[in-house]
Amino acid sequence: MTVTAPARGAEPAVPGSDIKLGLTLYSLTSEWAAGRYDLAGLLDVVDAAGIGPGIEIVASQTIRTYPEVTDEFVRDWREAFDRHGFVPSSFGCNLDMGRRRDRDMTPDEEYEFTVTQFRSAHALGFPLVRIQSAKPSLIRRLLPVADELDLTMGWELHAPLGPNSPRVMEIRETYEQIGSERLGFVADFSSTMHSMSPTILRKLGKMGLGAEELDRLQEIWATDADINARHGEFVEYLHSRGIAPESLGSFARLAFNMHGHVDPAEWADIMPQIKHVHAKFYDIDEHGDEPAIDYPAIVREFVRGGYSGFFSSEWEGHAFADLDEADPVDLVRKQHDLIRRSITAALTSKDS
Amino acid sequence: MLTENSLLRRPEGLGIALTVPWYRSLWLSSVSDIAVSVEGREITKDDLRVELGDRTFRVDELADQWDVLWFIQDRLVVVVPLDRPVDEGEQVDVEVTVDLRLPYMQIAPTKYVTNHASNRRSLVAHGESR
Numbered sequence: 001m002t003v004t005a006p007a008r009g010a011e012p013a014v015p016g017s018d019i020k021l022g023l024t025l026y027s028l029t030s031e032w033a034a035g036r037y038d039l040a041g042l043l044d045v046v047d048a049a050g051i052g053p054g055i056e057i058v059a060s061q062t063i064r065t066y067p068e069v070t071d072e073f074v075r076d077w078r079e080a081f082d083r084h085g086f087v088p089s090s091f092g093c094n095l096d097m098g099r100r101r102d103r104d105m106t107p108d109e110e111y112e113f114t115v116t117q118f119r120s121a122h123a124l125g126f127p128l129v130r131i132q133s134a135k136p137s138l139i140r141r142l143l144p145v146a147d148e149l150d151l152t153m154g155w156e157l158h159a160p161l162g163p164n165s166p167r168v169m170e171i172r173e174t175y176e177q178i179g180s181e182r183l184g185f186v187a188d189f190s191s192t193m194h195s196m197s198p199t200i201l202r203k204l205g206k207m208g209l210g211a212e213e214l215d216r217l218q219e220i221w222a223t224d225a226d227i228n229a230r231h232g233e234f235v236e237y238l239h240s241r242g243i244a245p246e247s248l249g250s251f252a253r254l255a256f257n258m259h260g261h262v263d264p265a266e267w268a269d270i271m272p273q274i275k276h277v278h279a280k281f282y283d284i285d286e287h288g289d290e291p292a293i294d295y296p297a298i299v300r301e302f303v304r305g306g307y308s309g310f311f312s313s314e315w316e317g318h319a320f321a322d323l324d325e326a327d328p329v330d331l332v333r334k335q336h337d338l339i340r341r342s343i344t345a346a347l348t349s350k351d352s
Numbered sequence: 353m354l355t356e357n358s359l360l361r362r363p364e365g366l367g368i369a370l371t372v373p374w375y376r377s378l379w380l381s382s383v384s385d386i387a388v389s390v391e392g393r394e395i396t397k398d399d400l401r402v403e404l405g406d407r408t409f410r411v412d413e414l415a416d417q418w419d420v421l422w423f424i425q426d427r428l429v430v431v432v433p434l435d436r437p438v439d440e441g442e443q444v445d446v447e448v449t450v451d452l453r454l455p456y457m458q459i460a461p462t463k464y465v466t467n468h469a470s471n472r473r474s475l476v477a478h479g480e481s482r
Contacts, residue, residue, distance in 0.1 A: 029375045034355070035425045060376040064423050098455035098464045099379050100418045132456060250467055319375075 010053045010087045010310070013336070014343040018308035019299075021339065022054020022089050023332050024278065025062060027315040030323040032061065040080055047084040049329045051336060054089035054310040055081070056130075056276075059117055060096075067113060069120040077124050089310040090154070090186065090276045091121035092130040111141050118142070122149040128276050130156050130186050134171045139178065146182045153183055154275045159190035160227045162262030163270045175273065184275035187267060188314070189293055191260040196221055197282035197292040200255055203320040207248050213241060217255065227256045251320075258316070264298040271305030279311040282320075284334040288341070295335075299342035300349070311339055353448055359475035365434030366390070366444065366477060367403075369427035373450050373469035377424045380404065380417035384451040384466070388432055391445050401431040438477040447472035 010020040023046065031037060037045065039062065046052055060066050063073065081088065093114060097105040105113065110133070121129050127150070134155045146153055161168055163185075175183045196218055205214060220234050231253050235245045238252070245252050267274065281290045289295070302311075313332045353373045360367035368388065372378060386402065388395045402409045404422060422428055430448065438444055449470040457465035 026375065033371055033375075033424050058376055060378075061424055064377075064421075064425075066377060066421060094376070094456040096379065096455040097458055098453065098462070099381060101381055101415045104458070104462055246468075249469075 013311070013340050014347065016347045017303045017343050018306075019302060019339070019343055020054055020087075020310045021051075021313070021336050022056065022087070022310050023051050023313040023315075024056035024058070024090070024092070026056075026058050026092075027313060027318075027328045027332055029061065030318040030321075031328070034323055040076065043080045043084060043086065045329060047086070049333055051313070051329065051332045053085055053087045054312055055086045056088075056090040056092065056310075056312045058092040058094075059120065060092075060094045063120065067116045067120060069123055074123045081125065088124055088126040089312055090128045090130050091117070091124065091126040093117040093121070093132065095131075095133045097133075107137065110135075110138055114138070114142060115145050118145055118149055118151055121151060126151070128152045128154055128186075130154050130276070132156065134174060136174045136178075139174065139183065143178070143180055143182060151182070152275050154186035155184075156186045156188060156278070157191060157270075158188040158278075159193070159258055159260030160256060162191045162260060163266045165262075172270065172273075184273040185270060186276045186278060187270075187274045188278035189280040189298060190258055190278075190316075191262045192264040192267065192294075192298060193259050193261055193292045194294050195261075195292045196255065196259050197317075199282040199317050199320045200251065200258070204248060204251055204255070207251065208243070209248070213238070213243070221256065221259065222261060231256050254319070258319070259292070264294065264301055267298065267301045268305050271302070271307060274302075274305075274307060274309070276309055277302070277307075277311045278314045279335065279339065280314045280316060281331070281335050282315070282317045283326075284331055284338065288334060288338055290335070290338065295338050296342045296345055299339060300346040303343060303346035353450060353469055353471045354446070354473045354475065356475065357478070358473075359438070359444060359446065359477045360429065360479050361438055361440060361477050361481035362431055363437050363481055364401075365432045365436075366438045366446075368430045368432065368446055368448055370430065370448060370450065371427065372422055372424050374452060374454070374467060375424075377421050378452065379455060380409070380414050380420045380422055382452050382455050383414045383422075383428075384453050385449075386411050386414075386430060386451075387449040388430055389447040389472075390432060390434065392447075395432050399433050403429040403431060437481055440477060440479075442477045443474055444477060445472070445474045 013019050013021045131153050238245045285291050315328045353370050358369045397411050452467040453464045
């Protein structure tokens, strides 16, 4: 039997807006994967750094018995959350439809695999589940379970897509047809970057790309063609320069997949449906800014739109950096400062 | 995938402890292939054994293990037979390649995004041979 978590709240980051802070433990992927901490130790580090109170997980990363949770895990989790005053923000589900090699999951299996994770999320006290499939038949079937467990379902809107991309428009139509408050989006700021992050450019430089190739990559990135077309153009260009695309591993494609350049103003088009935010970032520069993501401009949209919920800090620099090349805890702390400063600026300009 | 503690002593030859070359735990069925070279010499795939906890598989058996989770904090140990076991403190050049098929990133029916990870390092053997 699972017991509903006591209702807990997090204070707004800055009075006057209802944006709350926290992080996804995914920000500490490298340290976690290296076995530097167990879960209790990881939560201690987050508390000591003051980068809660909202805690998000990728279930397939955090839970050894994924997609299920054991009673023991739930008990330890709750004890730790009570001790630290943390608030569960978002439970990242995955839909492992290609788990078997001989065939994909059947619709029944997709439903059951997802429901198992919904029940785990509920047992851990999460109010929201990040979902990866917005297939209308699956969504409709999951709704009664979300009702029973009092969960909101947020489809993750991530680069290269934006709020008005054709695929997202289809999901918005599905949501409109179903008309449930339990359906919405997890907005990931990777969609709205103004340039490629210096972090991935540095990595590609280390892997052998010269200044000219990196310039060309950024030019292609900035065009409006779809991801396959842009990736294809870059691969062709690499060939023309005598560079084997394979020498860059998966990074040549990730560059397009992980970074989108949609206008931050588009978030306003779906603001009432944004239930949670992945405050994506790769670095914080010496001025306290994110070099490729315009936090003040994005935050302004969320303050003006009256967003109420978490900004869950998601440092993804670990995809391009080795363990100990950067300190994710310190970076999240600096990014929280940037978010607070951006909220304050937005509130000031709103009043004037 | 390889850390400075990856090279293990084994009576068969040596063991190589691998970290998951992805950000989340994966079902063992997600491992499409493993290739190992020792001192630049490629080891015949059929001779490799893959251990997770107390379970042992051949590389071509991994595809069927859709209900065995390679938890991100656990190490997959590839056991490589050699003419003689490596000694404590011995330095060995190893190269490991792991191909993944990511089960939640579908492109088309039964077709998924793949990831190719390759790592070569000169490592020092340690630990009790078992």
